[in-house]
Amino acid sequence: MLPDSLSTQVKVLGPTRFPNPLLQIRSTFVERDRVLLPSTLQELEPYLHREPPSFEMAGPRRELFFDPSTIACGILTCGGLCPGLNDVLRSVVLSLTYAYGVPTIYGFRYGYAGLAAKNGLEPLSLTPAVVEDIHTKGGTLLGSSRGPQELGDMIETLERLKVRVLFAVGGDGTLRGASALAQEILRRGLEIAVVGIPKTIDNDILWVERSFGFATAVEEATRALEAAHAEARGALGGIGLVKLMGRHSGFITAHASLANSDVNFCLVPEVPFRLEAFLGALEARLRARGHAVVAVAEGAAQELLPSSGERDASGNLRLGDVGLFLRGEISRYLQGCGLEFSIKYIDPSYIIRGVAANAADSEYCLALGQHAVHAGMAGRTDLMIGYWNGHFAYVPLALATAQRKQIHPQSELWQRVLGATGQPDMS
Template sequence: MKVAIPARSDFETARLGECRFVSPFRASRFIDTEKRLLFRSDLDELRAQLDADVEPPSFELAGPREKIYFDPAELRCGIVTCGGLCPGLNDVIRSIVFCLHENYGVPTVYGFRFGYEGLVERYALAPIELTPRRVGQIHEIGGTVLGSSRGPQPVDQMVDTLERLGIRLLFTIGGDGTLRGAHSIVQEIRRRELGIAIVGVPKTIDNDISFIDMSFGFDTAVEAARQATRAAYVEASCARSGIGLVKLMGRDSGFIASFATLADTQVGVCLIPEVSFSIDDVVRAAERRIERDGFVVIVVAEGAGQHLLAEITECDASGNRRYADIGIHLRDQVKDAFRSGGRSVNIKYIDPSYMIRSLPANARDGNFCLRLGHAAVHAGMAGKTDTVVGSWRRRLTHVPIPLAVSSPKKVDIGGYLWQTVLAVTGQDTDSVGGR
């Protein structure tokens, strides 16, 4: 699914005011605030916009500024992690703390415990003071040392806590629900006319936040998913008419499933939420692969095929509709379909979901987390607010939170990624291929 091109004004990053303090950050090069990164790089589109005298949409670049908004010596900061776990959360916390203390000389950084609940007084969750010594080794373990939770909390009470503790800069690490909560905090801050900045770091293992090409933890997740697909391959290839079925994360976007399929070309069928399919489609695709190779590996994203299941009306704490288990459904239905056709198959089902998201970040994600944490600090110190730091064509950018949460990012089934998946798996493009 292609993202609609927003207006130039939608990319403007909010800020608290004029930057009056000379930055203590000793950078070899500060960001030129006049330079921006184009949102689209297609030459024909750019020509059309320039011919129409329309300035092409572009991102503000992330990085250190020569002048900053806050006086570091008098600044108190906070960090909160929300939503589901994801590889790299501790890396981002550590990066932010080190950059604030060692590069800017900020004396006090609080970590709020168990998500937005830690900002509400009735939960009685005292914040933790974070120092470089305290966070020095946390990147070696998975999860978040601050804990996490889902769901909204009273915005007025959260801002009360920020005021009471003298927090002027809050970093929110989480997905679209966390970012929407951060935007609500910004709106309350504006209503009270307070000088508090809110900067987000995008955390989604599904990689489904728009206007950000890659979120931290995704690389680690794909690497771990590869272990599951390899196990499925071994199990399937060692059995007569073997089927290895792997369910991976991806509620509404099939990026993990797609990348994991490309990482291991033994996968014969890839099913994602963006492509509708029937059980008969899956069975036919599996039959063709079994006839050719003697076995098949099937990868399915957790949000795929929900139209085949009884709808669950209840929602989780974040307000997301709960999904039925497509993995179990596929396992049983495919086995029954083969049996009814007079043929038996040997199915091995693997669901590594929680094992994947609880891992520590790999080296590439660890590097990325450090850069994102530093970029978030630079943005906050410059008084940027209601913004999330992200990556676009390997450059770090500022993305206004309303733009980032405007719609979920999905796999473009006409794009290069999905077409490569089809080429690798040999799926029938008239059924499970998505045409």
């Protein structure tokens, strides 16, 4: 269900008052254009006689809220590693420096922990020279962490350093933290903008058709599946079992399965399955074809595993290892069937997370960073840079974090997965 128009409105610190320095080199600017949320005739039908919901289009404005030559900006990265983090950092620094002439940019180390003075983590001074080649490396120059910090402590740091725009790069937990920070800043009447840049390798944030790092993750996951297929074909009763990332959403597993097209079983969190049905279907596949490839998202089949009840610093429930679980269950089942088999188990998670971004993601990260800078300079706050219906847009953080993006079992994507794998209904 599409949100109403009121919930798509982005907060603004105040009226714009300074000319944009880009006026000297750029001829086109965003005026009042907006990005429609509906994308099909069926979705548009209820709005034939009223304005459909829309997002404010991202891009540079002719006038700014801040005088860029007099302010400092800050940036931090939170959560797990993801291809493209350094690309985003570099884009923000280059855009602030060369497009807007911002003289001081702070890189807060290890996420929100670096913004809290009590932790004693001095920020890095970021310049074009510092970020010159970081996009060629995986990980994040600034380091990352999970978990919240005290709002007052972080705001004191921003005020002490005269930071007027903070860029927070992270997933849903990071964005919720950014929203809480932005709202407290507004409550105190301070002129500090908070702009989120959505980072989720799982591609599970709403109103972002493809999050950065996802294309790289699918590409690397496909390599793991190719290796699993080679191993499976090279043994009598060979089984290639690959566990991929995806706590709550199986987009990496689904898209890698489609890109590879050698996967026979694609298991994702959104589509529960009965263990007995899966094992029976796997046995039938081995008897008919002699080998099989299984791709499973890390969050799949958690209802079949014992739960420790433990949570990480972000509050996420610690998952059971579905890969090891399935390897054990497959072995026990096939031994009982008297079949000769060989399982090769591959878990490339941290290899995928830590690689540098591919070309498609690098270009995308550049655009996200540029649009984040445009938003901050124009005084937009409590928002993230989204991408919807082919356009970059400003999405209120409350809307972006309202729920998680997941694969719908009736979606075109999942129907294509079923067609490519040929797996039966195992519910």
